[in-house]
Amino acid sequence: MRFIIQRDHLLQSVQDVMKAVTSRTTIPILTGIKIVATEDGVTLTGSDSDISIESFIPKEEQGDEIVEVKRAGSIVLQARFFSEIVKKLPTDTVEIDAGDNLQTVIRSGKSEFNLNGLDADEYPHLPQLAEENVFRIPTDLLKALVRQTVFAVSTSETRPILTGVNWKVEDEQLICIATDSHRLALRKAAVQTSGTGTYNVVIPGKSLTELSKILDDSTETVEIVITENQVLFKAKHLLFFSRLLEGNYPDTGKLIPAESKTDVILNTKEFLHSIDRASLLAKEGRNNVVKLSTIEEKAVEISSNTPEIGKVTEEVQCQLVNGGELSISFNAKYMMDALKALEGSEIKISFTGAMRPFVIRPINDETTLQLIVPVRTY
Amino acid sequence: MRFIIQRDHLLQSVQDVMKAVTSRTTIPILTGIKIVATEDGVTLTGSDSDISIESFIPKEEQGDEIVEVKRAGSIVLQARFFSEIVKKLPTDTVEIDAGDNLQTVIRSGKSEFNLNGLDADEYPHLPQLAEENVFRIPTDLLKALVRQTVFAVSTSETRPILTGVNWKVEDEQLICIATDSHRLALRKAAVQTSGTGTYNVVIPGKSLTELSKILDDSTETVEIVITENQVLFKAKHLLFFSRLLEGNYPDTGKLIPAESKTDVILNTKEFLHSIDRASLLAKEGRNNVVKLSTIEEKAVEISSNTPEIGKVTEEVQCQLVNGGELSISFNAKYMMDALKALEGSEIKISFTGAMRPFVIRPINDETTLQLIVPVRTY
Numbered sequence: 167m168r169f170i171i172q173r174d175h176l177l178q179s180v181q182d183v184m185k186a187v188t189s190r191t192t193i194p195i196l197t198g199i200k201i202v203a204t205e206d207g208v209t210l211t212g213s214d215s216d217i218s219i220e221s222f223i224p225k226e227e228q229g230d231e232i233v234e235v236k237r238a239g240s241i242v243l244q245a246r247f248f249s250e251i252v253k254k255l256p257t258d259t260v261e262i263d264a265g266d267n268l269q270t271v272i273r274s275g276k277s278e279f280n281l282n283g284l285d286a287d288e289y290p291h292l293p294q295l296a297e298e299n300v301f302r303i304p305t306d307l308l309k310a311l312v313r314q315t316v317f318a319v320s321t322s323e324t325r326p327i328l329t330g331v332n333w334k335v336e337d338e339q340l341i342c343i344a345t346d347s348h349r350l351a352l353r354k355a356a357v358q359t360s361g362t363g364t365y366n367v368v369i370p371g372k373s374l375t376e377l378s379k380i381l382d383d384s385t386e387t388v389e390i391v392i393t394e395n396q397v398l399f400k401a402k403h404l405l406f407f408s409r410l411l412e413g414n415y416p417d418t419g420k421l422i423p424a425e426s427k428t429d430v431i432l433n434t435k436e437f438l439h440s441i442d443r444a445s446l447l448a449k450e451g452r453n454n455v456v457k458l459s460t461i462e463e464k465a466v467e468i469s470s471n472t473p474e475i476g477k478v479t480e481e482v483q484c485q486l487v488n489g490g491e492l493s494i495s496f497n498a499k500y501m502m503d504a505l506k507a508l509e510g511s512e513i514k515i516s517f518t519g520a521m522r523p524f525v526i527r528p529i530n531d532e533t534t535l536q537l538i539v540p541v542r543t544y
Numbered sequence: 545m546r547f548i549i550q551r552d553h554l555l556q557s558v559q560d561v562m563k564a565v566t567s568r569t570t571i572p573i574l575t576g577i578k579i580v581a582t583e584d585g586v587t588l589t590g591s592d593s594d595i596s597i598e599s600f601i602p603k604e605e606q607g608d609e610i611v612e613v614k615r616a617g618s619i620v621l622q623a624r625f626f627s628e629i630v631k632k633l634p635t636d637t638v639e640i641d642a643g644d645n646l647q648t649v650i651r652s653g654k655s656e657f658n659l660n661g662l663d664a665d666e667y668p669h670l671p672q673l674a675e676e677n678v679f680r681i682p683t684d685l686l687k688a689l690v691r692q693t694v695f696a697v698s699t700s701e702t703r704p705i706l707t708g709v710n711w712k713v714e715d716e717q718l719i720c721i722a723t724d725s726h727r728l729a730l731r732k733a734a735v736q737t738s739g740t741g742t743y744n745v746v747i748p749g750k751s752l753t754e755l756s757k758i759l760d761d762s763t764e765t766v767e768i769v770i771t772e773n774q775v776l777f778k779a780k781h782l783l784f785f786s787r788l789l790e791g792n793y794p795d796t797g798k799l800i801p802a803e804s805k806t807d808v809i810l811n812t813k814e815f816l817h818s819i820d821r822a823s824l825l826a827k828e829g830r831n832n833v834v835k836l837s838t839i840e841e842k843a844v845e846i847s848s849n850t851p852e853i854g855k856v857t858e859e860v861q862c863q864l865v866n867g868g869e870l871s872i873s874f875n876a877k878y879m880m881d882a883l884k885a886l887e888g889s890e891i892k893i894s895f896t897g898a899m900r901p902f903v904i905r906p907i908n909d910e911t912t913l914q915l916i917v918p919v920r921t922y
Contacts, residue, residue, distance in 0.1 A: 247825060247828075247853060247854070250824050251824055254817070254820060254821050254824065255821075256818075276858055276860075277818070277821055277857075278856065278858065279821075279825075279854060279856045280854045280855045280856070281854035282852070439634065440634075440655070442632060443629070443633075443634075443655055443657075446625060446628050446632065447657075450625075475625060476657060476659035478656065478657045478658070479655075479656050480654055480655040480656065481654040482654075
C-alpha cells in the first residue's frame with residue numbers, strides 16, 4: 167500500500183475514527199486504526215467493538231485531488247501514535263507506504279517515521295446490515311435530539327437498560343426518551359421512513375454522545391438503519407455503527423402527569439442562574455437540594471440552606487403563577503441540566519403537588535419535555 | 545462591617561488572593577479569605593502560610609467610586625464559597641454586611657446569601673518586613689525571569705533546596721538559577737538596588753509560579769524586599785509574601801562549560817517542532833531520549849528509536865555547524881522546555897563532547913542560557 171494524501175483530510179478522518187478507539191480493550195488490534203487504500207480513495211476504521219466508525223477520504227472532491235493512491239493495500243497502525251504523528255507532521259502532504267513486512271513509512275518534508283504495523287486481515291469485520299428499512303433525519307435535528315435527551319441516561323450499571331436512550335419510530339414520528347428514574351427527558355421529531363418504519367430500540371448513551379461529536383452542524387440528511395442488535399448512522403463519507411442494548415425499556419408513559427395544579431412561567435436563563443446560585447452552597451450538602459416556593463402572584467422564591475455553611479434566598483419574577491400555593495424541593499443539578507437542554511427563552515413548569523414529579527416545557531412547543539422527581543426533605 | 549462594592553473589582557481581588565489559599569491546610573481559618581474594610585477601602589488576604597497575598601481595593605480610582613464603606617470592620621469568609629458566589633452574583637454591585645455574630649449577608653439584586661463567617665482576629669498576622677533593603681524591577685521583566693527559569697526546578701523533595709530558584713543580587717545585577725541536576729536554567733537582569741544591595745536567597749518555585757499568574761503584563765515597577773526568611777513583592781495594590789527555602793544553594797558556576805568543541809546554530813521553532821516529532825515515539829520508551837547527530841556542514845539529524853513501536857529520523861537545516869562531528873543523546877522534554885523558555889528566533893548550541901553538559905543560548909544574547917546534561921545510551 168502506498169499513497170500520498172493531504173494532511174488536513176487525513177487528520178480530520180483520523181480524529182473521527184479515533185472516537186471509537188480505546189486503549190482499554192481486550193482485543194489488541196482494536197488499539198489500531200485500519201487503513202485501506204483502493205483506487206477510489208482511502209478508508210479509515212476505528213472500533214471498540216461496541217462502536218465502530220468508518221471514514222472515507224475520496225480520491226478527489228470538487229475537482230481537488232486529495233489522495234493519490236500509488237499502490238492499493240491495507241495496514242493497521244497504532245491509533246495513538248498515528249494520530250499524534252499526523253497532527254505534528256511538518257508539511258501539507260503525507261506519504262504513507264506500507265511494505266510487505268508490515269513496516270510502514272510515513273514521510274512528510276524531511277521527517278520520516280517507521281512504524282511497526284499490524285495485518286489488516288486480522289482486523290474484525292464491521293457488521294453487514296440489510297438496508298431495507300431506513301429512516302432519514304437532518305444532521306442538526308439529530309444532534310438536537312441527542313443533546314436534549316442523552317444527559318438524562320443513568321450512569322449506573324444496576325439497570326443497564328437505563329444507560330441507553332429509547333428510540334421509538336411509529337407513523338413517521340421518532341420519540342427519544344432517557345431516564346435514570348430520578349428525571350426523564352423526552353423529545354419528538356418527524357422523520358422520513360421507508361420499509362416497515364416501526365422500531366423500538368435502546369441506543370447506548372455513550373454511542374449517541376460520540377456520534378454527536380463527529381457530526382458537523384449541517385442540515386444534510388443522515389440515514390439511519392436499525393436491525394435487531396445494531397444501529398447504523400450514515401452521513402457523508404462516514405459510517406457510525408453502534409450495538410443496541412438488549413432488554414425491554416420501561417414504559418414511561420404513565421410517569422408523565424396529564425394534568426397540573428400549579429403552573430409557573432419564567433425566563434429560562436434567569437431561572438437557570440438563580441438555581442445555579444442557590445446550588446452553590448447546597449452542592450456541599452448531601453444531595454444538592456434547592457427549594458422553590460410560590461410567594462406571590464408573579465414571583466417564586468428559590469432557596470437552599472446548608473446549616474454548617476450558610477443559606478441563600480432569591481426572588482425570581484415570573485410571567486405567570488397559576489393555581490395553588492406550592493413549596494417543592496428538587497435536585498439543583500437535574501433542574502440545571504433540564505433547563506440547559508430546553509430551547510426557547512420562556513419555560514412553563516407544571517406541578518401536581520410537592521411529592522409528585524413535575525414537568526418543564528418550553529412554552530408553545532409540544533415536541534419536548536423534561537420531568538423531575540422531587541426530593542422529600544423531611 | 546458593611547460596604548457596597550463593584551463586583552468586577554471584588555472578583556479580581558478575590559481571584560488574586562485565592563492563589564494562596566489551599567483546602568489542604570492544617571490551620572482551618574486559612575481556608576478563608578480575610579476581608580477588612582476601612583475608610584480607605586477594602587483589603588483581602590489569602591494565605592497558606594508559605595505564600596500570603598494581600599490585595600487592596602481603594603475607595604476610588606481615577607474619580608470612579610469602587611467601594612462605599614458604610615461601617616468599618618472585618619470578617620473571614622470561606623474562600624471557596626465566597627469566590628464562587630462573587631463570580632455568579634446577578635448585578636454589578638454587591639453589598640457585604642457582617643453582623644456582630646459573624647453572620648455575613650451578601651446582597652446583589654434579589655439574591656441574598658447568608659454565610660457563617662469566622663473571627664478576623666483569629667487570622668494569622670502577615671510578616672512585618674523591614675523595608676530598608678529594596679530592589680526594583682519592571683513587572684514584565686520579572687515575569688520573564690520567572691518563566692525562563694522556574695520550569696527547571698526539581699519536583700522531588702529529596703533535595704528540597706533544588707525545588708527553589710536561586711536569586712543572587714550583586715552590583716545591581718540579579719542572577720536567577722534553577723536546576724534539578726539534569727538541566728539548568730540561568731537568566732541575568734539589571735536591577736535598581738538600594739541599601740546594601742547584596743542578596744543570595746532561594747525562592748520556592750511554586751511561589752514564583754503563583755506570583756507570575758497574578759502579575760499583569762505591565763512595565764510598572766515591582767519592589768522586592770528580601771529578609772532572612774521572607775521575600776515580599778510589592779506591586780500596585782498587591783503584596784505577595786513568600787517564605788524562603790533554608791540551606792545553601794549548590795555552586796553551579798563550575799557546571800557551565802567555558803569552551804566548546806562543536807557549535808550549531810538553528811532556527812528555534814523548526815528545531816523545537818523536530819524534537820517534538822522525534823519525541824512522539826520516544827515518550828513511550830523509558831526516558832524520552834532523542835539523538836542529535838551532525839551529518840554535514842549545514843544540517844543535523846534528529847532521531848529516536850523505540851523498537852517495539854518504530855523509529856523516526858529527520859534532517860534539520862542549520863545556519864552553521866562548526867567544529868568536530870558529534871552524536872549526542874538527551875531528554876526531549878528538557879530540550880523542549882529549554883527552547884520554549886528562550887527568546888529569539890535563532891539559537892546556538894555549544895557542545896564539548898557526547899558525555900558533557902551542553903549549553904543553549906539565543907544568538908547575540910548573553911543574559912540567558914539553558915544547560916542540559918546528556919543521557920548515556922550504552
